[in-house]
Every structure is written in C-alpha cells, then in structure tokens.
Amino acid sequence: MAGEILDNEGRGEAGWSWPPVHPEGRKYGLIAGVVALFFLLVLDWEIVGWPLLVLTFGVFAFFRDPRRIVPQDPDAIVSPADGLITLIRKVPPPLELQMDDGSGSAGLGTDEVIRISIFMSVFDVHINRAPVSGTLRRLVYIPGKFVNADLDKASEDNERQHLLMEREDGVLVGFTQIAGLVARRIVPFVKPGDMLAAGQRVGLIRFGSRVDIYLPAGTEPAVVLGQKAIAGETVLARIGQTRLIEGIAL
Structure with a gap:
C-alpha cells in the first residue's frame, strides 16, 4: 500500500480537505439526489424534496473514505x-x-x-x-x-x-x-x-x-x-x- 510518509519530526505535509466518497456509495448518493431534485424541480413538493436533499448529503457522508496515517510499528x-x-x-x-x-x-x-x-x-x-x-x-x-x-x-x-x-x-x-x-x-x-x-x-x-x-x-x-x-x-x-x-x- 503506497502512500506519503509522515513522521514525528515534521516530515510530510498535512492539511484538511473534504474526504472522498467511496465508489460503492456514489450510486446511492446520486439516486437520492436525483429523487430529491425530481420532487423539488418537477413536482414542486418542497416538503418532501428538501428532506430528501438533506438525506442525499447524509448518504455521501456515510460513504466517506478519509485518508488515514497508519502507524509503522511492526508490533x-x-x-x-x-x-x-x-x-x-x-x-x-x-x-x-x-x-x-x-x-x-x-x-x-x-x-x-x-x-x-x-x-x-x-x-x-x-x-x-x-x-x-x-x-x-x-x-x-x-x-x-x-x-x-x-x-x-x-x-x-x-x-x-x-x-x-x-x-x-x-x-x-x-x-x-x-x-x-x-x-x-x-x-x-x-x-x-x-x-x-x-x-x-x-x-x-x-x-x-x-x-x-x-x-x-x-x-x-x-x-x-x-x-x-x-x-x-x-x-x-x-x-x-x-x-x-x-x-x-x-
């Protein structure tokens, strides 16, 4: 598993960024988003569309796949x-x-x-x-x-x-x-x-x-x-x- 090396002497670069979404979850987020937009833009049912839009962001957040710094300790x-x-x-x-x-x-x-x-x-x-x-x-x-x-x-x-x-x-x-x-x-x-x-x-x-x-x-x-x-x-x-x-x- 290749990756950037960071250590306790300051080697490497660190910074905050939006975590990527794992491919396994992208289809669920896109489906939820399309349904939400359908209710908002086509049917104009805001009472249903806005909660579905919030749910869409929740689905993407659930499948987030942030980078992790793994300790290189053999034990x-x-x-x-x-x-x-x-x-x-x-x-x-x-x-x-x-x-x-x-x-x-x-x-x-x-x-x-x-x-x-x-x-x-x-x-x-x-x-x-x-x-x-x-x-x-x-x-x-x-x-x-x-x-x-x-x-x-x-x-x-x-x-x-x-x-x-x-x-x-x-x-x-x-x-x-x-x-x-x-x-x-x-x-x-x-x-x-x-x-x-x-x-x-x-x-x-x-x-x-x-x-x-x-x-x-x-x-x-x-x-x-x-x-x-x-x-x-x-x-x-x-x-x-x-x-x-x-x-x-x-």
Whole structure:
C-alpha cells in the first residue's frame, strides 16, 4: 500500500480537505439526489424534496473514505474500524476461525482469547481496514439476523464475515465484520491469498454495524472501554505486551 510518509519530526505535509466518497456509495448518493431534485424541480413538493436533499448529503457522508496515517510499528495491531469500544472480554474464537479449514491454513484454536468489539454508528466511517500486515488466509461469510450490533449475541446471531490474517512471523489475527439493525450488506474488497498492509481497506458494512477483533495469546488491549477508535490509526494492542491500562471519563 503506497502512500506519503509522515513522521514525528515534521516530515510530510498535512492539511484538511473534504474526504472522498467511496465508489460503492456514489450510486446511492446520486439516486437520492436525483429523487430529491425530481420532487423539488418537477413536482414542486418542497416538503418532501428538501428532506430528501438533506438525506442525499447524509448518504455521501456515510460513504466517506478519509485518508488515514497508519502507524509503522511492526508490533502494533491497529483498529479495523471507526467507532466506540463497547466490549472487551475473553471468549473462544468463532468456530469458523478455530480450526484448520482444509486448505492448510491454521486457525486460532479453541482457547479463549481477548475480543475487542467496536460499534459503528451511522455517523462513523464504515470502511474497514486490515489490523496488521500479512496474508489473508480466510474469508468466511455467514448469513444471519439483524439484531442490534451493540449486543454481545450479535457476534453469533447476526450476518457476519470472518477474516483471518497471518503475519510474516506466523502470528494469526482474526476479525469479524458484523451487520446491525440497519446494515444489510457486507461488501468485501479482498479475497483469500491477498497480501495486505496494515491499514489497507478490506471492505465496508452499509449503515450501522460492528467489528470484533481477536487478539493473539499473550497480548492485552492498549485501549479501554468507552474509547473512540479510528480505523487504521488507533493502536488497539501491541503483540506480546500485557499491562493494565485505565482510563478516566471526564
């Protein structure tokens, strides 16, 4: 994943700009805009046209795809999603990620690992990114329900897509895209066998959802409940580091 290098000594250039809209969302924004203009200019129904025009801007904003500055730390596991960290607990990995799938790709095993759950509201960026650099070994789509993605049972009941990455040193990191109440489609940008860089875009979930990430054994979170995570930038953990981190809500 090529990109501009910026560092803590002032190298590179930074500036604010309007974030681009991902191509996946442009068609929805254009459809909403055409319908809004039809009601405003053709039917002269302002009571319907203006709310639809506001909705059009909302659709474009939902599919925004801002640039992210990815930490170049080989031990860092970066957040795969924007959103609020709502759950941190020890659980067994999903069945689809536990065992060898027959392709020679080892799984995460059956022992409990730490799962960090990141809830994305409709106001968050919904482009998901790779948490580490490595090879995508597994991508498994599971149809399911559409209960509130903020609930713990969403990890097992909702429509979801499991991804398993293997770093060059053999460390495995799994994560799961989970659809929510409003979300109705998980869109992948990658396929098994792809070589991915940390922070590289791997897919999106339309309209409100959640992402779970499963930390390797012997690794503790570097974030706390209630913290806001930024995809590709927030370091969720560093492989092999275990220490208590506390936060104070002010």
